[in-house]
Amino acid sequence: SAKLFVTSKLIGSALRGFYSKLGGEGFSPGAEFSAAADAAREVGATVVLGDRDVDVTLRRLAEAAQRTDFSKVSFEDLDAASASVLGVGDPTSVTSAELSAMVERMKERGNTDKLMAAVEAALPELYGALVGERDEYMGRGLDELGAGRAVAVVGVAHLRGIVEYLEGRGWKQQGGCV
Numbered sequence: 041s042a043k044l045f046v047t048s049k050l051i052g053s054a055l056r057g058f059y060s061k062l063g064g065e066g067f068s069p070g071a072e073f074s075a076a077a078d079a080a081r082e083v084g085a086t087v088v089l090g091d092r093d094v095d096v097t098l099r100r101l102a103e104a105a106q107r108t109d110f111s112k113v114s115f116e117d118l119d120a121a122s123a124s125v126l127g128v129g130d131p132t133s134v135t136s137a138e139l140s141a142m143v144e145r146m147k148e149r150g151n152t153d154k155l156m157a158a159v160e161a162a163l164p165e166l167y168g169a170l171v172g173e174r175d176e177y178m179g180r181g182l183d184e185l186g187a188g189r190a191v192a193v194v195g196v197a198h199l200r201g202i203v204e205y206l207e208g209r210g211w212k213q214q215g216g217c218v
Contacts, residue, residue: 076193090181090192092174100173104165113162121158125151152196175201183209 080087126142134142145151160167179202182192194202207213 073193076191080191085191088181088185088190090178092177097170097174100169101166104169108163108165115162118158118162121155125155147196149196149199153200156197156200171197172201174198176205178202179205179209182206183211 077087125145127138127145146155156167156171160172175198178192178194178198182190182202183206192202203213
Protein backbone atom coordinates (compact mmCIF):
# COMPACT_ATOMS: atom_id res chain seq x y z
CA SER A 41 0.00 0.00 0.00
CA ALA A 42 1.04 3.62 -0.42
CA LYS A 43 1.08 4.21 3.36
CA LEU A 44 3.39 1.24 3.86
CA PHE A 45 5.70 2.50 1.09
CA VAL A 46 5.90 5.98 2.65
CA THR A 47 6.48 4.53 6.13
CA SER A 48 9.33 2.32 4.90
CA LYS A 49 10.93 5.28 3.12
CA LEU A 50 10.69 7.39 6.30
CA ILE A 51 12.29 4.62 8.35
CA GLY A 52 15.05 4.27 5.75
CA SER A 53 15.65 8.01 5.83
CA ALA A 54 15.87 7.99 9.63
CA LEU A 55 18.38 5.12 9.57
CA ARG A 56 20.49 6.88 6.93
CA GLY A 57 20.42 10.01 9.11
CA PHE A 58 21.60 8.00 12.12
CA TYR A 59 24.53 6.52 10.17
CA SER A 60 25.31 9.95 8.73
CA LYS A 61 25.45 11.37 12.26
CA LEU A 62 27.84 8.61 13.28
CA GLY A 63 29.95 9.41 10.22
CA GLY A 64 29.95 13.09 11.18
CA GLU A 65 31.30 12.14 14.61
CA GLY A 66 34.29 10.36 13.07
CA PHE A 67 32.94 6.82 12.98
CA SER A 68 32.90 4.79 9.79
CA PRO A 69 29.77 2.64 9.90
CA GLY A 70 30.39 -0.48 7.85
CA ALA A 71 34.17 -0.07 7.77
CA GLU A 72 34.64 -3.53 9.29
CA PHE A 73 32.68 -5.06 6.41
CA SER A 74 34.82 -3.24 3.85
CA ALA A 75 37.98 -4.42 5.62
CA ALA A 76 36.69 -8.02 5.62
CA ALA A 77 35.90 -7.85 1.89
CA ASP A 78 39.37 -6.41 1.18
CA ALA A 79 41.01 -9.20 3.21
CA ALA A 80 38.95 -11.84 1.39
CA ARG A 81 40.02 -10.47 -1.99
CA GLU A 82 43.67 -10.47 -0.88
CA VAL A 83 43.55 -14.24 -0.23
CA GLY A 84 41.32 -15.05 -3.20
CA ALA A 85 38.25 -15.92 -1.12
CA THR A 86 34.75 -15.53 -2.48
CA VAL A 87 32.73 -12.75 -0.88
CA VAL A 88 29.05 -13.51 -0.39
CA LEU A 89 26.77 -10.68 0.69
CA GLY A 90 24.34 -12.59 2.87
CA ASP A 91 21.97 -10.05 4.39
CA ARG A 92 18.40 -9.58 3.26
CA ASP A 93 17.67 -6.79 0.77
CA VAL A 94 17.31 -3.50 2.62
CA ASP A 95 14.00 -2.66 0.91
CA VAL A 96 12.49 -5.91 2.21
CA THR A 97 13.72 -5.13 5.72
CA LEU A 98 12.35 -1.59 5.57
CA ARG A 99 8.97 -2.87 4.34
CA ARG A 100 8.86 -5.49 7.12
CA LEU A 101 9.84 -2.83 9.66
CA ALA A 102 7.06 -0.54 8.42
CA GLU A 103 4.55 -3.41 8.67
CA ALA A 104 5.74 -4.15 12.21
CA ALA A 105 5.43 -0.48 13.18
CA GLN A 106 1.84 -0.45 11.93
CA ARG A 107 1.03 -3.52 14.09
CA THR A 108 2.67 -2.04 17.20
CA ASP A 109 0.47 -0.14 19.64
CA PHE A 110 3.07 2.25 20.98
CA SER A 111 0.66 3.54 23.64
CA LYS A 112 0.89 0.11 25.31
CA VAL A 113 4.68 -0.21 25.10
CA SER A 114 6.58 0.11 28.37
CA PHE A 115 9.90 1.72 27.68
CA GLU A 116 11.08 1.59 31.31
CA ASP A 117 12.99 -1.71 30.97
CA LEU A 118 14.40 -0.60 27.62
CA ASP A 119 15.52 2.72 29.11
CA ALA A 120 17.10 0.94 32.09
CA ALA A 121 18.94 -1.52 29.83
CA SER A 122 20.11 1.33 27.60
CA ALA A 123 21.38 3.35 30.55
CA SER A 124 23.12 0.28 31.99
CA VAL A 125 24.78 -0.79 28.73
CA LEU A 126 25.46 2.59 27.17
CA GLY A 127 26.39 4.37 30.38
CA VAL A 128 24.26 7.45 29.64
CA GLY A 129 20.77 8.46 30.63
CA ASP A 130 19.77 10.18 27.39
CA PRO A 131 21.54 8.73 24.32
CA THR A 132 20.05 11.47 22.09
CA SER A 133 22.25 14.24 23.50
CA VAL A 134 25.76 12.90 23.95
CA THR A 135 29.19 14.33 23.31
CA SER A 136 31.61 12.79 20.82
CA ALA A 137 33.59 11.25 23.69
CA GLU A 138 30.41 9.73 25.19
CA LEU A 139 29.39 8.42 21.76
CA SER A 140 32.80 6.82 21.32
CA ALA A 141 32.53 5.14 24.73
CA MET A 142 29.00 3.94 23.89
CA VAL A 143 30.19 2.38 20.63
CA GLU A 144 33.01 0.59 22.44
CA ARG A 145 30.58 -0.78 25.05
CA MET A 146 28.24 -1.98 22.28
CA LYS A 147 31.08 -3.98 20.73
CA GLU A 148 31.02 -6.26 23.76
CA ARG A 149 28.75 -9.19 22.97
CA GLY A 150 27.24 -9.40 26.48
CA ASN A 151 26.23 -5.75 26.39
CA THR A 152 24.68 -6.08 22.95
CA ASP A 153 22.82 -9.25 23.96
CA LYS A 154 21.42 -7.47 27.04
CA LEU A 155 20.24 -4.48 25.03
CA MET A 156 18.78 -6.63 22.24
CA ALA A 157 16.87 -8.72 24.80
CA ALA A 158 15.36 -5.51 26.20
CA VAL A 159 14.41 -4.31 22.69
CA GLU A 160 12.87 -7.70 21.90
CA ALA A 161 10.83 -7.63 25.14
CA ALA A 162 9.61 -4.05 24.65
CA LEU A 163 9.10 -4.08 20.88
CA PRO A 164 8.82 -7.70 19.68
CA GLU A 165 7.34 -6.90 16.26
CA LEU A 166 10.00 -4.32 15.44
CA TYR A 167 12.78 -6.51 16.81
CA GLY A 168 11.55 -9.42 14.69
CA ALA A 169 11.56 -7.37 11.49
CA LEU A 170 14.88 -5.63 12.09
CA VAL A 171 16.89 -8.36 13.81
CA GLY A 172 15.17 -11.73 14.21
CA GLU A 173 14.07 -12.28 10.61
CA ARG A 174 17.46 -11.17 9.31
CA ASP A 175 19.25 -13.52 11.75
CA GLU A 176 17.28 -16.42 10.27
CA TYR A 177 17.89 -15.19 6.71
CA MET A 178 21.64 -14.93 7.25
CA GLY A 179 21.79 -18.21 9.18
CA ARG A 180 19.94 -20.01 6.39
CA GLY A 181 22.35 -18.53 3.85
CA LEU A 182 25.34 -19.82 5.80
CA ASP A 183 23.72 -23.22 6.24
CA GLU A 184 23.07 -23.45 2.49
CA LEU A 185 26.75 -22.84 1.72
CA GLY A 186 27.17 -26.47 2.70
CA ALA A 187 30.23 -28.28 3.95
CA GLY A 188 33.53 -26.51 4.26
CA ARG A 189 34.67 -23.40 5.99
CA ALA A 190 33.37 -19.88 5.81
CA VAL A 191 33.99 -16.65 7.64
CA ALA A 192 30.90 -14.58 8.29
CA VAL A 193 31.24 -10.94 9.25
CA VAL A 194 28.04 -9.79 10.92
CA GLY A 195 26.97 -7.04 13.25
CA VAL A 196 27.27 -8.07 16.90
CA ALA A 197 23.51 -7.67 17.36
CA HIS A 198 23.00 -10.57 14.93
CA LEU A 199 25.58 -12.97 16.35
CA ARG A 200 23.39 -14.65 19.00
CA GLY A 201 20.46 -15.22 16.64
CA ILE A 202 22.59 -16.59 13.81
CA VAL A 203 24.46 -18.94 16.17
CA GLU A 204 21.15 -20.18 17.62
CA TYR A 205 19.78 -20.78 14.12
CA LEU A 206 22.86 -22.72 13.01
CA GLU A 207 22.97 -24.80 16.20
CA GLY A 208 19.32 -25.64 15.60
CA ARG A 209 20.38 -26.97 12.18
CA GLY A 210 23.02 -29.23 13.74
CA TRP A 211 26.08 -27.01 13.57
CA LYS A 212 28.54 -27.41 16.46
CA GLN A 213 30.76 -24.84 18.11
CA GLN A 214 34.50 -25.43 17.90
CA GLY A 215 36.92 -23.14 19.69
CA GLY A 216 34.30 -20.40 20.14
CA CYS A 217 33.23 -20.63 16.50
CA VAL A 218 30.17 -22.30 15.02
